[in-house]
Amino acid sequence: QVQVQQWGAGLLKPSETLSLNCTVNGGSLSGFFWSWIRQSPAKGLEWIGEMTQSGSTNYNPSLKSRVTISVDTSKNHFSLRLTSVTAADTAVYYCARGSYNYSYGRVWGQGTLVTVSS
Amino acid sequence: EVVLTQSPGTLSLSPGERATLSCRASQSVTGTYLAWYQQKPGQPPRLLIYGTSTRPTGIPDRFSGSGSGTDFTLTISTLEPEDFAVYFCQHYGSSLPYSFGQGTKLEIK
Numbered sequence: 001q002v003q004v005q006q007w008g009a010g011l012l013k014p015s016e017t018l019s020l021n022c023t024v025n026g027g028s029l030s031g032f033f034w035s036w037i038r039q040s041p042a043k044g045l046e047w048i049g050e051m052t053q054s055g056s057t058n059y060n061p062s063l064k065s066r067v068t069i070s071v072d073t074s075k076n077h078f079s080l081r082l083t084s085v086t087a088a089d090t091a092v093y094y095c096a097r098g099s100y101n102y103s104y105g106r107v108w109g110q111g112t113l114v115t116v117s118s
Numbered sequence: 119e120v121v122l123t124q125s126p127g128t129l130s131l132s133p134g135e136r137a138t139l140s141c142r143a144s145q146s147v148t149g150t151y152l153a154w155y156q157q158k159p160g161q162p163p164r165l166l167i168y169g170t171s172t173r174p175t176g177i178p179d180r181f182s183g184s185g186s187g188t189d190f191t192l193t194i195s196t197l198e199p200e201d202f203a204v205y206f207c208q209h210y211g212s213s214l215p216y217s218f219g220q221g222t223k224l225e226i227k
Contacts, residue, residue, distance in 0.1 A: 045163070045206055045218035060215040094162055104153040104210045106174065108162035 002027040006095050006109035008080075012116050018082040022095035022109050029076055033098030035105060036069060036080045040091035048080065048093075050103040085116045120145055120209050124219035130227040137194040139222045141207035146187045151211030154183055154192045157221075158203045166205075167192065194224075202226050 008020035020036075023029070036048040049059035049069045057069050068081040078095055093112050096105030121144040131137055141152070150170040155163035165174055167183035170190060180195040194201055207219040 044220050045208070047208075047216040047218065050216075058214055062215070096162075098210075099168075102151065102168070102211045103216070104151075104165065104168045104208060105155065105163060106165055106168070108164070111162050 002097070002107050004095060004097055004107050004109040006093075006112055008093075008112055008114075010113055010115060012085050012114065014086050014116060014118055015084055016116075018080070018085050018089065018093075018114055020080045020093055020095070020112055020114075021077045023076050023078070024097060024107075027097075029071060029073060029078055031100060033101070033103035034069075034071070034078045035096045035098060035103045037094045037096060037105065038089075038091040039094070039111075042088075043091075046091075048082075050098075051078065052103070053100060085114075087116050090114065090116045119215060120147065120213050120217055122207055122209060122217055122219035124205075124207060124222045126222060127220075128223045128225060130225050131197055132227045133197050133199050135197050137192075137197055137201070137224060139192040139194075139205055139224075141185075141190040141192070141219050143188040143190070143209060145213075147190075147209045148212040150186070151209055152183070152185065152190050153208045153210060154181075155206045155208065156201075156203045157206065163206060197224075199226075 003025045006022035035050045066083045095109045097107045125140045152170045154167040157163045171183045204221045210216045
């Protein structure tokens with residue numbers, strides 16, 4: 001059974017860079033759509049961005065200037081970087097694997113709570 | 119940006135009853151790119167429906183999705199105790215950014 005596992009720093013100070021990774025057990029990163037999504041009480045579920053099966057990326061315009069989504073196939077890692085974080089970036093962050101064609105969340109990671117506080 | 123509005127905000131029903139959840143889009147959702155998720159406290163969302171009406175393997179057939187254009191519905195035919203949770207809709211596949219509804223909480227009456 002495919003499982004998505006994610007990890008990364010959970011406590012950041014304002015202006016620091018958020019860095020999260022995820023990997024898949026029992027499956028492959030390649031050939032699928034992958035997404036990062038975050039959830040907070042204030043904004044609910046918010047789509048951050050995706051990497052398509054061909055390796056191209058799409059980002060939420062509200063975050064585009066600060067976000068980088070990438071993949072390291074040699075390590076089987078899918079990554080998120082978000083620069084210049086503020087308290088408004090405090091949320092549970094999820095990575096999710098989609099299908100071969102679309103990036104709805106077919107399999108989700110367990111979530112990582114990221115808190116931004118001075 | 120497509121804004122998804124879910125109604126009702128909270129739905130109070132008893133096990134054995136039928137639940138009908140609505141998701142309305144601010145503009146037409148291209149194709150059938152609408153998904154539904156279930157989320158329980160402390161857990162990630164779980165995919166119930168994609169492509170408006172397709173259930174992934176392992177999702178019980180009491181869950182069904184329908185709709186087109188701007189109006190979509192998730193129906194749970196006969197509520198089981200484990201179905202009480204929060205439900206979200208999401209559009210994907212076109213019209214970036216993809217977005218989620220604010221959720222409908224299904225609670226036990």
